[in-house]
Amino acid sequence: MHERLQRLRAALAERDLPAMLLTAPTSRRYLSGFTGSAGALLISAEAAFLLTDGRYTVRAAAEAPAFTLREVRAALKPMPKLVAELAVELNLTRLGFEAAAMTVAEYQQFAQVLDKTVELVATENVVEGLRMVKDAGEIELLRRAAAITDAALAAVLPALTPEMTEREAAWRIEVALHDLGADGPSFPIIVAAGRNSARPHHEPGHDRLGEGQPIIIDMGARLNGYHADLTRTIVLGQPDDTFRTVYAATLEAQQAAIRSLRPGLPWSEADAIARQVIETAGYGRGIAHSLGHGVGLAIHEAPWLRITAPDAPPGPPLQVGMVTSVEPGIYLPEWGGVRIEDLVLITEEGCELLSHAAR
Structure with a gap:
């Protein structure tokens, strides 16, 4: 201190x-x-x-x-x-x-x-x-919180069924987080099925998970005050063609942004890179939020990976030791949505993924 x-x-x-x-x-x-x-x-x-x-x-x-x-x-x-x-x-x-x-x-x-x-x-x-810049102790806590989050999702996914409600799935995830050593969830867990997945901050309700439709799961473990943040989008059963194309565009946007992350990169540029991928794929109208945000003692904190006004400067540069989410999403109200989110640590060489849950 x-x-x-x-x-x-x-x-x-x-x-x-x-x-x-x-x-x-x-x-x-x-x-x-x-x-x-x-x-x-x-x-x-x-x-x-x-x-x-x-x-x-x-x-x-x-x-x-x-x-x-x-x-x-x-x-x-x-x-x-x-x-x-x-x-x-x-x-x-x-x-x-x-x-x-x-x-x-x-x-x-x-x-x-x-x-x-x-x-x-x-x-x-x-x-x-x-x-904004985390010390070694903070980074270790964030690693552990991310690992608990990964493990909780892996533990719950096999138990999900089409008949289960969003609320039931969210509760199972919260219990798993506690069982694996978290102090609690980082925020109210999001489970959004079908068209509900077009609402980025949907509150889980009594809708069933169903088959063949997108299900967004946004979750995180809180450990000694530090937060993790992870989103995966899944389908129970067989996905339709829309899911395959929307998911592919979202994943490509995320991977392009992650490859760009390095010390000195202005905050806004990573967002612009992901946004361009989504727009090129024809889903620009489905962008509802910025690329990402810092994570630490607060679930949302600087740095902010978001675009700036055309006549504004590009924003501050990323620095070694910053930890940020990278979470592009595409949301189509008539169908549903896809979001993929991981935590990333900015390093001297570029960046390192702290989240390792399977996509």
Whole structure:
């Protein structure tokens, strides 16, 4: 955690911020190791405080030994008042905060207590920028989460039958994830059969899996806070000609994008490569989302493999240590859809697949 704190402090110095209040759960965990569901970090050039309530003080002391613990007390010392006291203690006149993690109501509470003696400075993507490149420990957790995901899918696929409902299949996958050591699913599991597979984020219902139709399964294991993300599209029985052609175009798009991934490639270019393959195959109208997204402590985080506006710059470059999904999809409302997704680690040589489930 010391190295992460030093990187954050360097980022704050670049922004001329003497301190920052961090309230996003992923920021708390990444910088301190604290896994509780409530609290905040206040970090300056010299100090690091973890602010949480009595439910978590014992856990906080064990999980975040590098931080000084200060207890939040709902009536006597709520979070804004505690932050105001620390601002005086640290002689702060400016304090950064995570704009995406703080509500308007919370901002107003802090502003009222600080009473213009401390300027609140909205920031974006400070910690998110640090989290984009994974360290060795994070990569190992992502490998293990991906391996559990692969194994869970392999365990469940032979048990699927045409009479089974989407919801039943999703539950079997969730149980398998737990049985294989996951803390839980990374997100609500998607099982979408037939025309439901044309809805990228379909919620499993009572429709049966059926025969001869596409079935999208989107799943992932969560392990020690880190997420995996995997999608396969299958058919029970014999696929029709549409499935064969749509699947082939989706797979070709994914493989072309994966071959392109390397350090220095702008985020948007991989999306453009996959998109071109799908459009050339005649299914451009079936594109409903970007190529992929970073995966780590959040299931969706930077880098974002998506196109940019024609007059906009191509976006930041990929870096060694980034982990991203690669998940092109083709969705035809009158028929169904196909999506194929794997996790990929950016390496010095190009990239490495972390997902190994059979297609």
